[in-house]
Amino acid sequence: xxxxxxxFQIQIEDVSQWDPPEGQQGQGMMLHTTRGDIETILHSxxxxxxxxxxxxxxxxxxGFDGPxxxxxxxxxxxxxxxxxxxxxxxxxxxVLPESVMDTLAAISFLKATGHTEVVxxxxxxxxxxxxxASTLSPLVxxxxxxxxxxxxxxxxxxxxxxPLLLVHGGDDSRLAAQCSxxxxxxxxxxxxxxxxxxxxxxxxxxxxxxxDLLGKWIPERFEAHQ
Numbered sequence: 001x002x003x004x005x006x007x008f009q010i011q012i013e014d015v016s017q018w019d020p021p022e023g024q025q026g027q028g029m030m031l032h033t034t035r036g037d038i039e040t041i042l043h044s045x046x047x048x049x050x051x052x053x054x055x056x057x058x059x060x061x062x063g064f065d066g067p068x069x070x071x072x073x074x075x076x077x078x079x080x081x082x083x084x085x086x087x088x089x090x091x092x093x094x095v096l097p098e099s100v101m102d103t104l105a106a107i108s109f110l111k112a113t114g115h116t117e118v119v120x121x122x123x124x125x126x127x128x129x130x131x132x133a134s135t136l137s138p139l140v141x142x143x144x145x146x147x148x149x150x151x152x153x154x155x156x157x158x159x160x161x162x163p164l165l166l167v168h169g170g171d172d173s174r175l176a177a178q179c180s181x182x183x184x185x186x187x188x189x190x191x192x193x194x195x196x197x198x199x200x201x202x203x204x205x206x207x208x209x210x211x212d213l214l215g216k217w218i219p220e221r222f223e224a225h226q
Contacts, residue, residue, distance in 0.1 A: 010035045010101040025077050036091045038102050043076040043085040052222045053084040053115040055106055059124035062093035067123045068207035096152045103133040117141045119218050128152030134159050142221035147201050150179045160188035169199030
C-alpha cells in the first residue's frame with residue numbers, strides 16, 4: 001500500500017479538461033500525475049461549490065457508471081447542489097496499490113479545490129480500494145463498500161472511527177454476500193451492513209432501494225460532522 005517509498009508516491013502535476021465518453025454528464029477533469037493521467041468526471045454546483053464531496057470508484061475493469069443502472073452518475077447529478085461528486089477511472093484497473101493511489105490523488109484534487117470532507121464509495125474491487133484509501137487520508141469522513149471483495153479489505157478495522165456501510169446482494173454469484181459479512185466482522189464500530197435478498201453482483205434488482213439508501217445515508221454522515 002502507499003507509503004513513503006518512491007514506489008508508492010503520486011503527485012498531481014497539472015489538471016486539464018477533457019471530453020468524457022458520450023452520454024456522461026458532468027465535467028471531464030484530467031489529473032496529470034507523476035504516475036500517469038487519471039480520468040475523472042466532476043459534478044458540482046459552480047455558482048456555490050460545496051465543501052463536501054463524494055468520490056466514486058468502480059470495479060476491476062474501471063469505468064465511471066457504477067452498479068445498479070449507473071447509480072454513480074445518477075446520484076452525482078442529483079446531489080450536486082449539495083455535494084460535489086468526483087467519479088474516477090483507474091489508470092491500471094485491478095491493480096490495488098495503483099488504484100488506491102489514484103483515489104488518494106483524487107482526494108488531493110478535491111482538497112485543492114476547497115473540499116474539506118469526503119465520503120468514499122466503491123463497488124466490487126472498488127470496495128477494497130476505498131476501505132484501504134480511507135485509512136490514508138484525514139479528509140475521509142465515511143466509507144461505502146458495495147458488493148465488495150475481501151482481498152485487500154482486511155484492514156477494515158482501521159476505517160474506524162469513520163462510519164462504514166457495507167451493501168451486498170444476497171444472490172451475488174461473483175462475490176458472495178459472505179464477503180461483506182466477513183468485512184463486517186473485521187470492521188469496528190460504527191458499521192452497518194445491508195443485504196438485499198435476490199440481488200446479484202450489479203445490484204440491479206435493488207437499484208431503487210440502493211438509490212434511496214445512499215441518497216439518505218451519505219448526506220447524513222456529513223451532517224453528523226457539523
